Amino acid sequence: MLFAATLSLLALPNVWAQSSVADAYVASESPLARAGMLANIGPSGSQSLGAFPGIVIASPSTVNPDYLFTWTRDSAVAFSAIVNQFALGIDTTTRGEIDDYVASQVIVQQIPNPSGDLASGGLGEPKFNINETAFTGPWGRPQRDGPALRSIALITWANFLLSESNTSYVTDTLWPIIENDLNYVAANWNESTFDLWEELNSSSFFTTAVQHRVLHQGVSLATALGQPESLVSNYETQANFVLCFLQTYWNTAGHITANTGGGRSGIDANTVLASIHTFDAAAGCDALTFQPCSDLALLNLHTYVDAFRSLYEINSGFASNEAVLTGRYPEDVYMGGNPWYLTTLAVAEQLYDSLIVWNSQKSLEVTSTSLAFFQIFDSSIAAGTYASSSSQFTSLTGAIKTFSDGFVAAVANHTPANGGLAEQISNTNGTPVSAVDLTWSFAAALTTFDARKGVVPASWGAKGLSLSCAGEPIPQTVFCDFQRRCYYYFWAYVYPLFLAICRLMLFGARIENIYLTGSVDALEDWSTETALLMSSANYPIWSITVTLPANTDIQYKYINIDGSALTWESDPNNEFTTPASGTFVTHDTWR
Ligand SMILES: *[C@@H]1O[C@H](CO)[C@@H](O)[C@H](O)[C@H]1NC(C)=O
Ligand SMILES: *[C@@H]1O[C@H](CO)[C@@H](O)[C@H](O)[C@H]1NC(C)=O
Ligand SMILES: *[C@@H]1O[C@H](CO)[C@@H](O)[C@H](O)[C@H]1NC(C)=O
Numbered sequence: 001m002l003f004a005a006t007l008s009l010l011a012l013p014n015v016w017a018q019s020s021v022a023d024a025y026v027a028s029e030s031p032l033a034r035a036g037m038l039a040n041i042g043p044s045g046s047q048s049l050g051a052f053p054g055i056v057i058a059s060p061s062t063v064n065p066d067y068l069f070t071w072t073r074d075s076a077v078a079f080s081a082i083v084n085q086f087a088l089g090i091d092t093t094t095r096g097e098i099d100d101y102v103a104s105q106v107i108v109q110q111i112p113n114p115s116g117d118l119a120s121g122g123l124g125e126p127k128f129n130i131n132e133t134a135f136t137g138p139w140g141r142p143q144r145d146g147p148a149l150r151s152i153a154l155i156t157w158a159n160f161l162l163s164e165s166n167t168s169y170v171t172d173t174l175w176p177i178i179e180n181d182l183n184y185v186a187a188n189w190n191e192s193t194f195d196l197w198e199e200l201n202s203s204s205f206f207t208t209a210v211q212h213r214v215l216h217q218g219v220s221l222a223t224a225l226g227q228p229e230s231l232v233s234n235y236e237t238q239a240n241f242v243l244c245f246l247q248t249y250w251n252t253a254g255h256i257t258a259n260t261g262g263g264r265s266g267i268d269a270n271t272v273l274a275s276i277h278t279f280d281a282a283a284g285c286d287a288l289t290f291q292p293c294s295d296l297a298l299l300n301l302h303t304y305v306d307a308f309r310s311l312y313e314i315n316s317g318f319a320s321n322e323a324v325l326t327g328r329y330p331e332d333v334y335m336g337g338n339p340w341y342l343t344t345l346a347v348a349e350q351l352y353d354s355l356i357v358w359n360s361q362k363s364l365e366v367t368s369t370s371l372a373f374f375q376i377f378d379s380s381i382a383a384g385t386y387a388s389s390s391s392q393f394t395s396l397t398g399a400i401k402t403f404s405d406g407f408v409a410a411v412a413n414h415t416p417a418n419g420g421l422a423e424q425i426s427n428t429n430g431t432p433v434s435a436v437d438l439t440w441s442f443a444a445a446l447t448t449f450d451a452r453k454g455v456v457p458a459s460w461g462a463k464g465l466s467l468s469c470a471g472e473p474i475p476q477t478v479f480c481d482f483q484r485r486c487y488y489y490f491w492a493y494v495y496p497l498f499l500a501i502c503r504l505m506l507f508g509a510r511i512e513n514i515y516l517t518g519s520v521d522a523l524e525d526w527s528t529e530t531a532l533l534m535s536s537a538n539y540p541i542w543s544i545t546v547t548l549p550a551n552t553d554i555q556y557k558y559i560n561i562d563g564s565a566l567t568w569e570s571d572p573n574n575e576f577t578t579p580a581s582g583t584f585v586t587h588d589t590w591r
């Protein structure tokens with residue numbers, strides 16, 4: 001009797017211990033993670049080592065590994081966190097950094113690189129040098145999540161500025177960057193990509209999930225800014241297809257298949273990260289967008305976490321309802337294959353996001369799919385809906401909070417005293433491994449802590465979506481694919497053919513000669529005799545590359561010369577100001 005009583009007394013403080021470790025860690029690590037992240041942003045971040053203004057370095061580490069580059073993905077993840085905190089009034093001291101980031105991305109988008117230039121796929125380039133030049137070494141490219149994540153961050157910023165009636169900045173400065181990214185996503189979501197870990201070239205759940213989110217957001221923003229209906233409806237059409245495609249990643253073995261290629265189990269932090277980067281509290285526990293508390297995402301999380309329990313020596317001795325350190329995917333061998341800070345934190349964040357929704361909707365649903373997850377905490381729980389007044393709701397949410405805090409506590413136990421968060425944690429002795437002060441690790445800490453406090457990020461419109469590739473049960477691959485192909489053929493063949501015929505009728509039945517002339521020497525000073533002949537190699541697109549003086553306002557027009565007939569473009573002149581350095585790409589349509 002006495003022995004049993006003593007045991008239960010011991011057990012209680014143990015459970016509390018996880019949460020009090022997490023409490024203390026959130027308090028001490030928050031300012032350090034914030035400072036660590038800002039230190040990695042140029043030009044004045046203390047660790048940014050010469051990065052240009054607004055350029056985010058992945059880590060100051062220059063050897064083993066060399067991460068002193070700027071990745072579009074990592075930068076966007078950091079700025080999503082910064083912009084969210086700004087828009088929610090949590091930290092409004094970062095306007096200078098945000099403005100610099102925006103200005104830097106205008107330049108980065110224009111850098112020709114091994115993936116192409118702005119018009120030919122260059123937005124899929126994963127990383128650049130920190131002085132805004134192309135990285136030309138071999139790499140896993142393209143990585144198509146970058147433009148989606150960047151435009152998610154910038155749309156959050158745009159929506160905040162619109163709420164402050166700062167419409168001109170959104171229209172003039174933000175929209176052109178966002179539109180480039182949206183057009184890239186709309187045109188390329190159905191092409192293969194390297195995954196977020198830069199290893200597998202196939203289709204990747206994380207990439208598809210963030211692409212869906214941003215196309216959907218693009219519809220609302222383009223509409224709000226009065227963009228052409230054809231643009232809006234293309235984003236809408238593509239978003240619908242992407243949502244259909246997203247469903248096909250579910251694996252009936254109880255998890256999302258992270259990548260369609262690669263021959264791995266498919267169990268991967270990719271999927272947990274996707275759930276937190278597409279969290280929309282207004283969508284409740286909707287499984288269509290794999291919301292954090294959806295039954296699919298919860299079973300996926302359970303499968304994912306359990307894959308690491310016996311994999312790492314450092315995880316031995318923990319019960320099945322206790323948190324452990326998790327890595328990218330069980331087959332990982334990079335640096336020996338270790339747990340990562342940002343993936344372990346992502347587990348906690350997905351669960352905190354879930355608690356936000358359950359507490360706000362005042363109920364929690366256990367389905368036959370999520371049963372295995374909830375049984376971690378109560379082996380006798382049955383499928384059903386539990387209202388917040390029920391004892392099951394109270395005990396399940398309490399146990400899940402403790403479980404989540406355990407992941408934060410696990411990270412806390414492996415954080416050095418200075419609060420630095422590296423990339424990985426040794427799978428044997430728990431010391432930091434690989435790149436130090438990883439920007440993404442710091443960003444992950446901040447977003448996890450915010451979710452733990454119940455901070456709800458702005459909605460992106462995930463509520464009430466339905467599959468227009470039709471009906472149930474998901475996936476409806478066949479119908480979806482059929483529809484997609486129809487559209488594909490329309491846009492790939494029918495529409496260009498139609499355009500070409502129109503142009504031939506307009507200009508006579510021959511390929512016209514289009515010339516360029518303009519206001520500076522390099523553009524022949526408005527001469528029609530010596531105007532520059534443009535290449536029609538990609539007919540019906542004409543192109544030309546010209547070397548222009550820096551920092552100069554340039555006016556120009558295209559002319560069509562057909563024998564003796566000369567047709568000027570209609571007024572006004574085209575105009576732009578050349579940047580101080582680098583390359584600038586512009587696309588015009590004949591007027
Ligand atoms: C930019 O940085 C790269 C990589 O450090 C270097 O090789 C290159 O010379 C730099 N370019 C300029 C214009 O400074
Ligand atoms: C709009 O936002 C931009 C970017 O932060 C800022 O530079 C500008 O001053 C703002 N304009 C107004 C009217 O608040
Ligand atoms: C393209 O979309 C179809 C239909 O959703 C899908 O079956 C196919 O796997 C996709 N391919 C890529 C590379 O995304």
Ligand SMILES: *[C@@H]1O[C@H](CO)[C@@H](O)[C@H](O)[C@H]1NC(C)=O
Nearest residue numbers: 140141142192193194201202
């Ligand atoms: C990626 O996969 C696609 C489709 O299989 C292929 O066309 C492309 O060449 C691959 N890219 C690389 C860099 O291997």
